Amino acid sequence: MEEANSFEFLVDEQYENEKGTFTVLSIHKNEMVIRWEGGEEKRTDIELQRNIQARRQWEVEQRDKEAKAAMQKKRASQKKDAFEGFKESDFKDRASGTKWRGRNQLGGAVTQKLPEGRYKFNSWAFANKPELHWLDTAHYKRKSGESRARFFVRVDTESLFCGFSIGQPTEDGDSSRNWKNFMDWSAQENNAEALHASILSLGLTIQDNSDSGSTALIPVKDGWQLGDEEKNHAVGKLADLIGKMAAGGGLTLEVARRLEKKEVMAAGKDIAKVIAELFSQLMPLYEGALTNVR
Numbered sequence: 001m002e003e004a005n006s007f008e009f010l011v012d013e014q015y016e017n018e019k020g021t022f023t024v025l026s027i028h029k030n031e032m033v034i035r036w037e038g039g040e041e042k043r044t045d046i047e048l049q050r051n052i053q054a055r056r057q058w059e060v061e062q063r064d065k066e067a068k069a070a071m072q073k074k075r076a077s078q079k080k081d082a083f084e085g086f087k088e089s090d091f092k093d094r095a096s097g098t099k100w101r102g103r104n105q106l107g108g109a110v111t112q113k114l115p116e117g118r119y120k121f122n123s124w125a126f127a128n129k130p131e132l133h134w135l136d137t138a139h140y141k142r143k144s145g146e147s148r149a150r151f152f153v154r155v156d157t158e159s160l161f162c163g164f165s166i167g168q169p170t171e172d173g174d175s176s177r178n179w180k181n182f183m184d185w186s187a188q189e190n191n192a193e194a195l196h197a198s199i200l201s202l203g204l205t206i207q208d209n210s211d212s213g214s215t216a217l218i219p220v221k222d223g224w225q226l227g228d229e230e231k232n233h234a235v236g237k238l239a240d241l242i243g244k245m246a247a248g249g250g251l252t253l254e255v256a257r258r259l260e261k262k263e264v265m266a267a268g269k270d271i272a273k274v275i276a277e278l279f280s281q282l283m284p285l286y287e288g289a290l291t292n293v294r
Helices: 046-081 106-111 137-141 174-187 189-202 238-246 261-281 283-290
Strands: 014-017 020-028 031-036 041-045 121-125 131-136 150-155 159-167 205-208 217-220 223-226 252-260
Touching (some): 014 046, 106 121, 106 131, 121 137, 159 174, 159 261, 174 283, 189 217, 189 223, 189 283, 238 252
Antiparallel strands (some): 014 020, 150 159
C-alpha cells in the first residue's frame, strides 16, 4: 500500500472518503477542517484522512489489477478455444464429443468472414446432430422451424457438406413465405441461369436431403434435368423440376458442395474461409428466399 504520509491535502480542494465528497476549509498543524457536500463540517486528524486516501487508492489499484488479470485470462481462454480446424474425431454421425459447432469455433470463424450488408448472421448448432446453421439473427428469432432458409455445414464419417438449404413447409408461417419466395426467385430465368453457372463452376449438387436416395437436379446444356441421363428424365425449367421434387411433400432442398474428410483436415482453420466464400457466392438464394420477387 502507498505510504500515507506521501499524500498532501490542499485548502479549497475536494477529496472523497466513505462519507462522500468533502472540501478542505483550513489546515492547522496536524488537523484540518473539512465540509461535506451536504453542509456538515468537522475538524479531523490529517494523518487519519491520509490513511483513508491511501487505502482507497490501493483498493482502486487492486480492482484494476484484478480486472486486467481477468481480461487476460479470458483472452487466453478464447485463444485456446479458437477454431483450428477439423480433427479426425469430428467426422461422425453424431455431435457428442465434438466442439466444432460452437460460436467460438467454426460458427464464429465463418460468421466473421461473411460479407456485411443487409443481414446480420450468426450460427446455431442444429439439435444433437453434427450440423451447424447460419441465419440472419432477425430471421432466426421468428422461429420458423426446420424448413427456414439457411446456410449449413454438416459432416458424416467421410465428408463435409456445406451450402444453402431450404425446406418445404408443412404449415403456414415464416418458413412457408421463405419457400414461396424461393420458388418465385427460381422461376426467374436470370436467377436460374446464374445458379446453373454456379453449380457447374463450383462443383455443387442440388438434391433432397430428407431422402438419401433421392434424385439429384443436374444442370445440362438445355437447362435442368431431374436424374441422370441414363434414366432419361425430362429436361425442364428449374422451378418446375423443384416442384416435381416437392410433389411428394417433406422436401429439404440443398444446394451444396461435398468435401472429402482428408481435404477438410488438410485445410486446417482455413476451411472456415472456404465455407464463408461458398456462402457468399450462394447469397442470392438466401436473399431470394427472404425477399419477395417483384
